Amino acid sequence: MSAKISQIQYYLPENVLSNEYLVTQHPEWNPQKVESKVGIRNRHIALPEETALDMAVKAAEKLLVTVDPNTIDFVLFCTQSPDHLLPTSACIAQERLGLRTNIGSMDFNLGCSGYIYGLALAKGLISSGVAGNVLLLTGETYSKFMAVSDISNRSIFGDAATASLISKSDNDHIGEFVLGTDGKGAENLIVRNIGAKNSFSSINGERPELYMNGPEIFNFTIETIPPLVEAVCVKNRIARNDVDYVILHQANKYIIEFLISTIGLDPSKCHIDMLEYGNTVSNTIPIALKDSWDRGLIKTGDKVLLAGFGVGYSWGSTIIRV
Amino acid sequence: MDKFTTILADALEMDIAAVKGSDKFREYEEWDSLAVLSVIAMIKQNYGITIPRKEFDTLLTIEELYSYISANKG
Numbered sequence: 001m002s003a004k005i006s007q008i009q010y011y012l013p014e015n016v017l018s019n020e021y022l023v024t025q026h027p028e029w030n031p032q033k034v035e036s037k038v039g040i041r042n043r044h045i046a047l048p049e050e051t052a053l054d055m056a057v058k059a060a061e062k063l064l065v066t067v068d069p070n071t072i073d074f075v076l077f078c079t080q081s082p083d084h085l086l087p088t089s090a091c092i093a094q095e096r097l098g099l100r101t102n103i104g105s106m107d108f109n110l111g112c113s114g115y116i117y118g119l120a121l122a123k124g125l126i127s128s129g130v131a132g133n134v135l136l137l138t139g140e141t142y143s144k145f146m147a148v149s150d151i152s153n154r155s156i157f158g159d160a161a162t163a164s165l166i167s168k169s170d171n172d173h174i175g176e177f178v179l180g181t182d183g184k185g186a187e188n189l190i191v192r193n194i195g196a197k198n199s200f201s202s203i204n205g206e207r208p209e210l211y212m213n214g215p216e217i218f219n220f221t222i223e224t225i226p227p228l229v230e231a232v233c234v235k236n237r238i239a240r241n242d243v244d245y246v247i248l249h250q251a252n253k254y255i256i257e258f259l260i261s262t263i264g265l266d267p268s269k270c271h272i273d274m275l276e277y278g279n280t281v282s283n284t285i286p287i288a289l290k291d292s293w294d295r296g297l298i299k300t301g302d303k304v305l306l307a308g309f310g311v312g313y314s315w316g317s318t319i320i321r322v
Numbered sequence: 323m324d325k326f327t328t329i330l331a332d333a334l335e336m337d338i339a340a341v342k343g344s345d346k347f348r349e350y351e352e353w354d355s356l357a358v359l360s361v362i363a364m365i366k367q368n369y370g371i372t373i374p375r376k377e378f379d380t381l382l383t384i385e386e387l388y389s390y391i392s393a394n395k396g
Contacts, residue, residue: 030354033356037356038356152355213375214355214358214359215358215359215362215375215378216374216375218358218359218362218363219362219372219373219374219375222362222363222366222372223372254356254359255359258359258363262366262367
């Protein structure tokens with residue numbers, strides 16, 4: 001049994017955090033430089049009462065306008081901002097979306113590599129006959145892990161959610177995967193102060209705090225991603241020049257441009273667009289895929305290379321046929 | 323060393339005349355989080371290495387940075 005991505009929808013929270021606003025809070029900050037080099041002008045930020053699950057449900061509701069909810073037989077939800085430690089957010093999504101109860105639902109905790117892992121899991125569920133239509137959700141609200149004074153992270157990250165329908169198909173549209181993990185990078189992108197390790201100190205009113213060691217994450221990216229792209233082409237038996245379009249995790253423009261030039265990719269075939277979104281973690285790849293389709297940048301039959309990388313460290317890549 | 327100073331000035335978008343080997347580069351007005359990425363990218367492109375953050379933080383002057391790269395490049 002083979003699998004394909006049948007449809008993607010996404011949801012962005014209405015509240016927008018602009019460079020113009022950020023500079024009023026941090027006069028020393030350079031909004032022009034952030035737009036031209038980092039490639040970000042606006043980010044959508046969830047309201048205090050709005051969660052990743054709320055947004056993922058909204059994205060899924062858009063998808064279920066044209067898809068019969070009764071056909072969904074598995075829900076996968078990629079998030080690092082679950083509503084609760086327990087129960088699993090995907091179980092709550094099942095109820096809120098009015099899906100059948102004789103289906104599987106589970107969360108998985110990954111960041112910027114999450115969509116690739118979600119595709120790998122969905123393909124596995126379908127090819128093993130466990131499921132026929134997997135609802136793959138991503139939802140992230142890193143904004144809830146940042147202090148107002150944390151200009152570095154606030155200028156980079158945006159909140160978003162996406163919903164993809166992965167269905168069984170006659171031909172294999174989702175290719176071979178190359179995945180990677182290196183836990184030695186755990187300390188470099190971490191919310192350290194909330195969790196069992198620290199006795200859930202949030203009950204004392206302490207806010208979860210995102211720490212990112214930017215230079216070390218950049219080191220990891222430039223060492224790991226060029227060989228990853230090479231390996232996924234080899235595994236899929238596709239020459240790099242035969243790839244029609246490349247969607248790397250939209251971390252920021254500077255990193256993507258450096259990877260494009262280091263790997264030697266054709267910039268006209270590579271997606272760079274986080275201008276109105278920021279880095280939306282596990283949402284960047286499905287958002288880019290849908291935008292590319294809607295804008296006519298990819299068409300039926302195209303081979304599109306996807307690669308995600310980040311917190312963990314965790315990385316993964318595959319090549320899909322649209 | 324002259325070549326290194328030139329490409330470092332370029333990465334920092336600074337006038338070459340304003341960059342000396344004995345300078346503590348983190349004290350430049352141009353030094354910010356993007357400048358760090360530019361320097362990491364420049365070192366990787368020209369010398370093929372990345373410097374672990376813990377070691378990078380101990381390198382204070384341009385000369386020290388260059389010595390480290392010279393000793394560690396592939």
